[in-house]
Amino acid sequence: MDLPPGLPNQNNKVCRLLKSLYGLKQASRQWFEKLSNSLITYGFTQGKSDCSLFIKKSATSFMALLVYVDNVLLVSDDLQQIQLLKKFLHDQFTIKDLGPLKYFLDLEIARSKTGISLCQQKYALDILQDTDPSAYRRLVGRLLYLTITRPDLAYSVQVLSQFLAKPAVSHHKAAMRVLRYLKATPGHGLFFSSSSKLHLKAFLDSDWAGCIDTRRSITGFAIFLGNSLISWKSKKQATISRYSAEAKYQALAATTCEVQWLVYALQDLQIDHQQPTTLYIDSKSVMSIATNSVQHERTKHIQIDCHLVQEKLQEKLIKLFYIPSRLQLADILTKPLGSLPFYHTLRKMNILNIHVHLEGGCWSIASHIENMELKSKEGKAKAKIDSIH
Structure with missing residues (x-):
């Protein structure tokens, strides 16, 4: 570094730092x-799936520590070990203990006997209050962080983020529509059930040529640990697919890679996931390609994806299961849905409003679905009566 002002420097010398500033x-x-x-000196082992995860296991206790810059999250089944570690860290770095986990990096955490709820209600309300209609780029950036706990916004934000360089009036209107939905559902978040089985399953889909500007397809997948949603993605594919089966196969390969990483993460947490992960897909053509080792002319340009999926099938990391399109939960991540299938999907994904019992019976997914189904039945009954007359 340059010498501080006031010190003579005749030979153009510089300072050598002995420690980082x-x-x-x-x-x-x-x-x-x-x-x-x-942490390694204390006895922790650095995770292989995530370098910011540290694990320490003994015959009587288990401890996991997650680091984000200078914020540390610590979990253990032994309170005494937690106190010893906090004392060690305080002696080394002078830390501030914030107590049991309730608020962390704009994430609100609520725990009960039934499970853990995760939402960003305060952050969502801040977006609604501080939004400048002309600051499109800043708004989309804040919405991107909100998708950490809001997979229902993932597809919309993915579309909006493609026009950061030169947004048009239509893009601003679409962003305002997302904010109106956010205003009606600020407390929605994820629920992780305490009784959920430790078995991975995934739903995957693609919207072939879904981008009207580039004709690239949209990949979407949702991965569950038991009944708890733990990973999802909505992303435009890097290449153009000539066939719908090709687009879905690329989505299958992306999901397979994510499943492999999650298995590694579970191994770091001392959880042995031996059974194959069930991948639910609504395309028999893709299943045929995945189980057929003979490469055809139509699939030779995606051979890497084919070999990857077939290898993981042979290793029994994954297994494919066909479901009809109406049961495909990943649709919410690849295309806009109607109101009724949209809210049905949210319900199946365990996306709940954890503050609903504090708000005097306000808007909830379950009541909204019931009202919509009642109106649909009334409309069908009225149409039937009119046709008779």
Whole structure:
């Protein structure tokens, strides 16, 4: 670094830092290296699936520590071990203990005997209050962070994020429509059941040539651990697919890679997931390609994806199961849905409003579906009576 002002510097000398200073480009890397070395010295093992995850297991206790910059999340089944670790970290770095997990990086966590709820209600309300209609790029960036707990927004935000460089009036109107939906459902979030089985299953789909500007397809998948949604994606594919089966096969390959990473993450957490992950797909053509080792002319340009999926099928990492399109939960991540199938999907994904009991019986998914189904039945009955007359 340059010499501080006031010191004579006749030979153009510079200072050599003995330790990193806050604000330098290398500071974050040096901080993480120091923290990692301290945790490893204490007895932790760094996770292979995620370098920010540290695990310590003994005959009587299990402890997992997750790091995000200078924020640390700690879980264990032994309170005494937690106190010892906190004392060690405080002696090393002078930490601030925030107590049981309730609020972390704009995530609101509520725990009960039935499970854990995760939402971003405060963050959603801040978006609604601070939104500048002209700041399209900033709005989409904040909505992207909101999709951490709101998979129902993933497809809409994925579409809006394609026009950050030069948004048109129609894109602003679409963003305002998303905000109106957000205003009606600020407290929606994910629910992780305590009775959920530790078995992975995934729903995957694609919208062939769904992007009207580039004619690229949209990949969508939702992965559950038991009945709890833990991973999802809505993303435009990198290449153009000539056939719908090709687009779905690329979605299958992307889902397979995510499943493999989740299996590694479970292994880091000392959870042995031996049974194959069930992948639900609504295309028999894709299942035929995946189980047929003979490469045809129509699939030779996606041979890498074919070999990847076939290899994981042979290793029994995954198994394919056909379901009709009306039962495909990944549709919500690939295309716009009507109101009734949209809210039915949210219900199956365990996306709930954890604050509904505090808000005097306000809007909820279950009541909304019931009202919509009642109106649909009334409309059909009226149409039938009119046709008779």
